[in-house]
Amino acid sequence: MSANDLLTGKVVFYSPGGWSFRSNDALKINIKDIEKFQRIIEEDEKRCIIVSPEFVELDESGHIKTLRDKIRNSGVTIEI
Amino acid sequence: MYKYSEKDKKIIAGRVKQFRNQVQRRLNGKISEEEFKPLRLMNGLYLQLHAYMLRVAIPYGELSSRQLRKLAEIADKYDRGYGHFTTRQNIQFNWPKLPDVPDILEELSKVEMHAIQTSGNCIRNISADHLAGLTNDEVEDPRPWCEIIRKWSTFHPEFSFLPRKFKIAITGCENDRAAILVHDIGLKLIKKGSRIGFQVFVGGGQGRTPYIAKKINDFLLKKDLLNYLEAILTTYNQLGRRDNIYKARIKILVNQLGVEKFKELVDESFKKLSDKKLELNETTIQKIFKFFELPNIKHCNEKISISSNQKFNNWIKQNTIPHKILGNSIVLISLKSENRPPGDANSMQMYKLANIADKFSFGEIRVTHEQNLVLPHVKNSEIYEVWNELDKLELATPNIDLITDTICCPGMDYCALATARSIPISQQISNFFKDYGDQKKMGNIKIKISGCINACGHHHVGNIGILGLDRNGKEFYQITLGGSSKQDASIGQIVGPSFSSENLIIAIKKILQTYQKNKSSDKDDFMTVFRRIGIEEFKKNLYDNTGKTN
Numbered sequence: 181m182s183a184n185d186l187l188t189g190k191v192v193f194y195s196p197g198g199w200s201f202r203s204n205d206a207l208k209i210n211i212k213d214i215e216k217f218q219r220i221i222e223e224d225e226k227r228c229i230i231v232s233p234e235f236v237e238l239d240e241s242g243h244i245k246t247l248r249d250k251i252r253n254s255g256v257t258i259e260i
Numbered sequence: 261m262y263k264y265s266e267k268d269k270k271i272i273a274g275r276v277k278q279f280r281n282q283v284q285r286r287l288n289g290k291i292s293e294e295e296f297k298p299l300r301l302m303n304g305l306y307l308q309l310h311a312y313m314l315r316v317a318i319p320y321g322e323l324s325s326r327q328l329r330k331l332a333e334i335a336d337k338y339d340r341g342y343g344h345f346t347t348r349q350n351i352q353f354n355w356p357k358l359p360d361v362p363d364i365l366e367e368l369s370k371v372e373m374h375a376i377q378t379s380g381n382c383i384r385n386i387s388a389d390h391l392a393g394l395t396n397d398e399v400e401d402p403r404p405w406c407e408i409i410r411k412w413s414t415f416h417p418e419f420s421f422l423p424r425k426f427k428i429a430i431t432g433c434e435n436d437r438a439a440i441l442v443h444d445i446g447l448k449l450i451k452k453g454s455r456i457g458f459q460v461f462v463g464g465g466q467g468r469t470p471y472i473a474k475k476i477n478d479f480l481l482k483k484d485l486l487n488y489l490e491a492i493l494t495t496y497n498q499l500g501r502r503d504n505i506y507k508a509r510i511k512i513l514v515n516q517l518g519v520e521k522f523k524e525l526v527d528e529s530f531k532k533l534s535d536k537k538l539e540l541n542e543t544t545i546q547k548i549f550k551f552f553e554l555p556n557i558k559h560c561n562e563k564i565s566i567s568s569n570q571k572f573n574n575w576i577k578q579n580t581i582p583h584k585i586l587g588n589s590i591v592l593i594s595l596k597s598e599n600r601p602p603g604d605a606n607s608m609q610m611y612k613l614a615n616i617a618d619k620f621s622f623g624e625i626r627v628t629h630e631q632n633l634v635l636p637h638v639k640n641s642e643i644y645e646v647w648n649e650l651d652k653l654e655l656a657t658p659n660i661d662l663i664t665d666t667i668c669c670p671g672m673d674y675c676a677l678a679t680a681r682s683i684p685i686s687q688q689i690s691n692f693f694k695d696y697g698d699q700k701k702m703g704n705i706k707i708k709i710s711g712c713i714n715a716c717g718h719h720h721v722g723n724i725g726i727l728g729l730d731r732n733g734k735e736f737y738q739i740t741l742g743g744s745s746k747q748d749a750s751i752g753q754i755v756g757p758s759f760s761s762e763n764l765i766i767a768i769k770k771i772l773q774t775y776q777k778n779k780s781s782d783k784d785d786f787m788t789v790f791r792r793i794g795i796e797e798f799k800k801n802l803y804d805n806t807g808k809t810n
Contacts, residue, residue: 184307184310184311186286186287186358187287187357187358187359188311188312188357188358189307189308189310189311189312189355189356189357189358190310190311191309191310225292225293226289226292227289228286228287228288228289231293231307232293232307245733246733247672247680247681247730247733247734247735248309248672248678251309251310251672251673251681252309252310255310256673256674257673257681257684258601258673258683258684258687259599260340260342260601260604
């Protein structure tokens with residue numbers, strides 16, 4: 181489960197301790213539990229912690245599946 | 261340059277105050293993201309893939325050294341030390357924090373800048389030929405007209421919630437450097453006998469349904485400009501679709517109604533408006549023109565001396581144009597150096613460039629829609645010194661209009677809408693074709709790269725257009741050929757199946773081989789050859805025996 185931090189716009193991941201900037205801390209959730217986590221998202225949006233939430237799809241080995249999400253996680257792929 | 265009136269200052273200050281309050285209410289939870297989004301967009305603030313992005317307006321691409329210094333300062337103080345110049349002559353900061361944005365806007369207001377009309381469904385920042393007022397082939401300077409339209413359009417109550425965004429560009433030359441035919445409205449200043457007026461083109465655009473604009477008025481009198489624009493916008497506002505974001509631009513309306521019917525409706529509306537309060541009188545026009553008078557540039561016979569330094573000589577050939585005042589040159593600064601994202605400039609480059617502009621170019625800088633910069637008035641006698649300074653800043657790449665002078669959107673590295681990356685593709689091209697001699701042999705050629713179908717990288721009008729696609733989770737690139745955004749504008753044709761990023765350079769090489777093979781003289785540029793031989797010849801050479809290419 182991921183989103184952008186409301187203040188900085190940085191990518192955050194939902195972890196057992198709340199929203200974290202580190203994807204390593206992220207809680208991996210099963211598709212059947214999505215509804216429960218959607219409620220957390222709605223609540224944290226209302227509490228002005230996060231914005232633009234989305235679920236990050238993982239492959240069978242638990243790695244981030246899409247390039248878009250990989251870039252969201254690791255940052256721009258070019259030298260700036 | 262235009263200077264803010266007291267009224268302008270008051271408007272901007274009021275807007276900053278208003279936005280500060282809106283941000284505070286958002287942070288306090290008094291307004292939701294859904295309510296806040298249209299408000300932040302009205303102030304140029306987007307939420308991108310992994311940060312906020314603030315787009316700051318540079319009206320018609322004109323900057324003072326003072327403004328450039330402020331942009332550098334903002335880049336250092338609130339962002340990551342750089343800015344990105346865009347295809348509509350604006351600048352984007354990619355990493356601002358939400359609570360800082362009102363402070364950034366307040367700092368910008370101190371140098372007569374803002375982020376209004378850089379986003380949302382309104383009339384956007386008006387763009388113009390970056391050489392406006394500088395060349396002899398111009399009928400009239402388009403910048404005062406941009407400013408007249410800017411004054412009319414900013415916060416226009418009727419046009420603040422249009423069906424979609426609305427872009428206007430103006431050129432004063434036959435040689436179109438402002439891409440007017442791919443804008444919602446394109447205006448071209450022309451001379452008819454002793455009178456100057458406008459040709460009006462409507463319904464151009466790129467995105468998922470590209471169109472070349474169609475002429476709806478062959479000679480519009482200057483005095484009628486605002487009434488006529490009001491008639492076009494009213495027609496669009498009333499009839500443009502609001503049910504489907506992809507069909508809401510004026511180009512769709514013009515093409516659904518047919519240009520004759522659209523023109524008829526505009527003329528009808530114009531008749532009701534003409535001779536009303538928007539008619540421009542000569543005093544008003546002249547008052548605005550005063551702001552755009554040339555600085556005190558000395559006329560002289562000094563020519564640029566050929567140096568023993570080949571790098572300098574290449575740069576002179578490629579990056580300078582004679583100024584209309586003899587003895588002076590226009591310097592084009594490429595923001596396409598090897599390994600740098602196209603259009604990016606770091607704060608140190610911006611600070612030092614502001615100093616160079618003060619010393620050598622009357623403190624003026626321009627931004628081009630091709631994501632480069634311009635020093636508009638440089639004495640020929642000082643040009644070596646300017647080159648030397650720019651070279652130290654890695655701003656003297658001699659590649660204007662050559663193959664490595666790509667246009668490129670931010671792509672998936674930044675953009676939440678992108679389906680593929682575009683900056684790494686531009687960098688591959690820059691690396692592969694870096695040799696100046698080789699580039700020169702290929703002549704003028706425009707490669708334009710977009711990371712998705714929204715076409716922010718103008719791929720539809722690239723001589724070679726590259727569109728990034730997601731194919732089963734992998735980045736693939738579709739090539740179009742034969743696009744142009746000049747006066748002979750055309751939409752590129754898809755050459756065939758797309759290519760992986762690894763094979764893209766091989767494909768471009770093959771396209772260039774076909775071009776080279778079919779040149780009938782050294783003067784034939786890519787577009788001349790393409791228009792003569794057609795796409796089939798390129799296809800044949802690209803895909804024959806290249807089953808493995810894609």
